[in-house]
Amino acid sequence: MEERKKTSLEISGLTKNYGKHTAVKDLSLSLESGDIFGFIGPNGAGKTTTIKCIAGLLEFQAGEIKINGALSHLNSDITKKRMGYVPDTPFLYDKLTGREFLFFVGRIYGMDRESIEKEIGFYSKEMEFADYMDLRTEEYSHGMKQRIVIASALMHNPEILLVDEPMVGLDPKSGRIVKDLFKKGARENRILFVSTHTLSLAEEMCNKIGIMDKGRLVYFGSLGELKEKIKKDNLEEIFLEITKTDE
Amino acid sequence: MNEIIRARLKTVIRSILVTDFRSFVRMLSYLTVVSVFLYFNYFVFYKIFAFLLKTEEGIGYSIATRLTSMLFSTFFIMLLMSSIITSITTFFRTPELEFLFTTPLDARKIFVVKLIENGVYASWATMIVSIPLMFALGNAFAYGGWFILEAILLFILMVFIAVSMGLFIVFFFSEFFRKHTLSTVIGGSILALLLIGAVLFFVKSPDIFNMPKTANLAEVERFVSSLEVEQFKNLPSGIIIGIIFRREGTPFPLHQIILLLAYIVPTLFLTAVSMNLYKSKYVSYEKTYSKSSAHKNRMIFPTVFKKSRIALIMQKDMLSFLRDPSQWGQSATFVLLLVFYGISIVRSPIYFKSPFYTYILAFANLGFSTYIMATLSVRFIFPLISLEGRTFSLIKCSMGVRDYYNAKILFNFLMISVLGQLLIICTNAFLGLDRIVVLVSMAVTFIVSFGITVINTGIGAILADFTETNPSKIASGFGGIISAIASLAYIGLCLGILSNPTRTYFEYTFKKIQFNNVYFLYAVIAVFVITAGIFAVLYVLGLNSLKKRSL
Numbered sequence: 001m002e003e004r005k006k007t008s009l010e011i012s013g014l015t016k017n018y019g020k021h022t023a024v025k026d027l028s029l030s031l032e033s034g035d036i037f038g039f040i041g042p043n044g045a046g047k048t049t050t051i052k053c054i055a056g057l058l059e060f061q062a063g064e065i066k067i068n069g070a071l072s073h074l075n076s077d078i079t080k081k082r083m084g085y086v087p088d089t090p091f092l093y094d095k096l097t098g099r100e101f102l103f104f105v106g107r108i109y110g111m112d113r114e115s116i117e118k119e120i121g122f123y124s125k126e127m128e129f130a131d132y133m134d135l136r137t138e139e140y141s142h143g144m145k146q147r148i149v150i151a152s153a154l155m156h157n158p159e160i161l162l163v164d165e166p167m168v169g170l171d172p173k174s175g176r177i178v179k180d181l182f183k184k185g186a187r188e189n190r191i192l193f194v195s196t197h198t199l200s201l202a203e204e205m206c207n208k209i210g211i212m213d214k215g216r217l218v219y220f221g222s223l224g225e226l227k228e229k230i231k232k233d234n235l236e237e238i239f240l241e242i243t244k245t246d247e
Numbered sequence: 248m249n250e251i252i253r254a255r256l257k258t259v260i261r262s263i264l265v266t267d268f269r270s271f272v273r274m275l276s277y278l279t280v281v282s283v284f285l286y287f288n289y290f291v292f293y294k295i296f297a298f299l300l301k302t303e304e305g306i307g308y309s310i311a312t313r314l315t316s317m318l319f320s321t322f323f324i325m326l327l328m329s330s331i332i333t334s335i336t337t338f339f340r341t342p343e344l345e346f347l348f349t350t351p352l353d354a355r356k357i358f359v360v361k362l363i364e365n366g367v368y369a370s371w372a373t374m375i376v377s378i379p380l381m382f383a384l385g386n387a388f389a390y391g392g393w394f395i396l397e398a399i400l401l402f403i404l405m406v407f408i409a410v411s412m413g414l415f416i417v418f419f420f421s422e423f424f425r426k427h428t429l430s431t432v433i434g435g436s437i438l439a440l441l442l443i444g445a446v447l448f449f450v451k452s453p454d455i456f457n458m459p460k461t462a463n464l465a466e467v468e469r470f471v472s473s474l475e476v477e478q479f480k481n482l483p484s485g486i487i488i489g490i491i492f493r494r495e496g497t498p499f500p501l502h503q504i505i506l507l508l509a510y511i512v513p514t515l516f517l518t519a520v521s522m523n524l525y526k527s528k529y530v531s532y533e534k535t536y537s538k539s540s541a542h543k544n545r546m547i548f549p550t551v552f553k554k555s556r557i558a559l560i561m562q563k564d565m566l567s568f569l570r571d572p573s574q575w576g577q578s579a580t581f582v583l584l585l586v587f588y589g590i591s592i593v594r595s596p597i598y599f600k601s602p603f604y605t606y607i608l609a610f611a612n613l614g615f616s617t618y619i620m621a622t623l624s625v626r627f628i629f630p631l632i633s634l635e636g637r638t639f640s641l642i643k644c645s646m647g648v649r650d651y652y653n654a655k656i657l658f659n660f661l662m663i664s665v666l667g668q669l670l671i672i673c674t675n676a677f678l679g680l681d682r683i684v685v686l687v688s689m690a691v692t693f694i695v696s697f698g699i700t701v702i703n704t705g706i707g708a709i710l711a712d713f714t715e716t717n718p719s720k721i722a723s724g725f726g727g728i729i730s731a732i733a734s735l736a737y738i739g740l741c742l743g744i745l746s747n748p749t750r751t752y753f754e755y756t757f758k759k760i761q762f763n764n765v766y767f768l769y770a771v772i773a774v775f776v777i778t779a780g781i782f783a784v785l786y787v788l789g790l791n792s793l794k795k796r797s798l
Contacts, residue, residue, distance in 0.1 A: 055349050056348065056349065056530070057345060057348055057349065057530060058530055058531075059527070059530040059531045077351045077353070078351075080349065080350060080351040081351050083349070085349040087345060087346070089342070091342050091343060091345065091346040093254055093258055093343075094258075094714070095257060095258040095261040095262060096254060096257060096258070100254075100257070104250055104253075104254050105350070107250045108250055108350045108351065108352055109350065109351060110351070136261070138714075
């Protein structure tokens with residue numbers, strides 16, 4: 001595979017309100033090629049909202065999102081071709097087969113037939129879905145759907161992959177496959193922005209961690225620095241310490 | 248865009264594709280039921296028009312055109328309302344949109360696909376009535392195939408105008424009232440439209456059939472010629488009627504074509520505006536928090552019901568219904584339309600207040616009210632079990648399925664029965680009918696409400712789709728159409744049974760002969776027996792289907 005150019009994702013002062021409720025407040029962070037960023041936080045902390053803002057699914061009231069120095073919303077078509085998005089609830093057309101869905105996505109991203117077939121061949125082997133990809137997706141389990149959706153987000157070779165809760169509903173084997181794929185993605189100079197509640201995943205894979213609490217990014221940096229700062233070895237203990245409710 | 252349309256077509260084809268013997272039987276029964284229903288509609292319309300055209304002095308022709316014009320106007324208004332209501336789900340809440348908006352697809356292409364989808368959801372119910380109507384018109388008037396084709400094409404144009412205008416109203420209001428939730432905007436739009444309709448109704452004072460019974464020949468002639476002027480002739484529906492009913496030998500309907508263009512051009516412009524606004528509307532639509540303030544806890548029981556699981560399910564259903572704008576918005580529209588219907592009965596002209604016509608009107612009123620109840624049931628009762636979604640597994644493992652099913656039937660029956668009784672009592676009171684006719688109407692409405700509830704809840708349980716979250720889509724699917732046809736066939740059967748004693752009653756009243764009320768009693772008992780039979784079959788089938796259902 002040819003060497004990918006360096007990519008950067010910069011978010012500064014991102015603020016998103018739902019009516020009077022502030023879901024994300026003044027969030028700033030920056031990531032570079034090869035980063036696997038673990039975005040963790042309690043339920044309702046603003047993780048999914050942040051990911052949706054980056055993916056262009058939500059408008060925000062303040063702040064900027066830049067990809068390689070250019071504002072993402074000004075050139076949304078190009079931005080979208082650079083990104084892949086895996087939502088927390090996988091969406092598939094239930095009457096199409098997995099292969100047809102991947103073909104459909106490939107065509108939307110402007111890929112030719114040959115490249116689509118090549119990518120499907122590669123990911124069906126890598127993610128072990130060859131056995132069922134010619135069945136209708138309405139017959140799939142959650143884990144099977146998740147594998148197809150992850151493959152569909154990767155097949156156009158995005159520079160940035162946004163993933164919301166990748167491990168939900170995956171069995172240990174599927175989990176391992178996904179982790180390996182993410183690590184490979186980082187080696188290929190991608191940015192992986194992974195929102196998760198699975199702290200072991202963040203601890204094992206991520207070189208950068210962001211902890212969200214009540215709409216604010218309360219920590220952003222490497223796991224090593226965080227452990228040193230909080231004086232605790234275990235990410236779970238650190239997480240509970242940072243996000244504990246003030247009595 | 249081609250890719251989305253291709254995927255859509257594949258989905259539709261695979262939904263109806265015959266792959267095994269079971270799906271073959273299913274498809275065959277579906278096609279039979281739909282064909283019989285369409286033919287029945289055609290037959291009724293054809294008989295009415297053929298009868299009218301046989302009358303002398305051209306009054307039948309005039310009444311036929313007036314009737315068609317009124318039907319088309321009703322279709323247009325219903326399409327506009329439906330579009331306003333279905334657009335919120337189709338353009339903002341479908342899970343597919345989140346996927347499509349993360350791809351490099353142009354938002355305008357997504358808009359076009361969703362506009363077509365919205366048009367189908369908003370128009371299917373009017374289509375299954377209007378297509379047989381157009382065939383009946385073509386054959387009764389002996390206008391030929393070209394007329395039918397022209398009428399269908401013009402009708403599709405009317406659907407486009409209504410759907411696009413409805414959508415633009417939602418986009419326009421929400422753009423100018425961004426601080427309010429979309430449900431408030433939709434509610435406001437519907438209310439504004441209905442208020443405009445009400446003002447027009449009272450200011451214009453429609454004079455349909457308004458002729459005193461003492462009228463002389465000159466007044467009758469004036470009345471007949473006035474009938475040929477279509478109601479709402481400047482609405483797209485009226486213009487279309489003007490075009491399709493142009494008499495042979497008359498010049499090309501340039502005036503109407505220009506009027507129609509005066510609708511099409513602004514509609515295209517407004518659609519283009521909506522198309523360009525769509526992306527910003529979608530990303531600003533607040534899916535997670537619809538209100539900034541928290542809801543009060545409404546799941547508090549009166550002491551008397553605190554141990555009843557049936558009451559618990561009913562309360563949950565009521566809360567879910569009232570907090571879903573696509574549900575309450577559409578029901579509010581129906582209720583307001585019924586209020587207009589009630590007002591039009593009150594305002595029925597003096598000519599109709601003679602005893603003979605009053606009883607005809609009473610029977611027609613019963614027919615219309617039960618028809619409305621059937622329509623409402625398909626839209627609101629049929630999807631209720633499917634809307635339970637994944638939480639059905641919670642219900643199945645926490646309480647008896649029978650209790651759940653009973654709760655659904657009871658809740659649905661209460662809703663539809665109260666509405667039906669209100670409609671019948673109010674309209675009959677305004678008409679000043681005999682006590683016996685009022686009592687028969689009430690008894691029949693009560694039994695028919697139960698029958699319709701059982702049909703829609705039963706078929707809703709047998710053909711439940713727990714994966715679909717859009718109630719309009721559930722109602723317009725395979726099960727919804729089966730349910731609609733079963734409900735209408737049941738109503739037709741009940742009214743058929745009642746028509747015999749009713750006709751005798753009118754005849755005897757007219758001839759001043761003593762009528763034996765036992766004929767009505769027999770008819771009511773027959774309706775009751777049929778309803779009990781339907782209940783026995785569908786209750787068991789629905790319950791067993793829910794018991795066997797695994798998620």
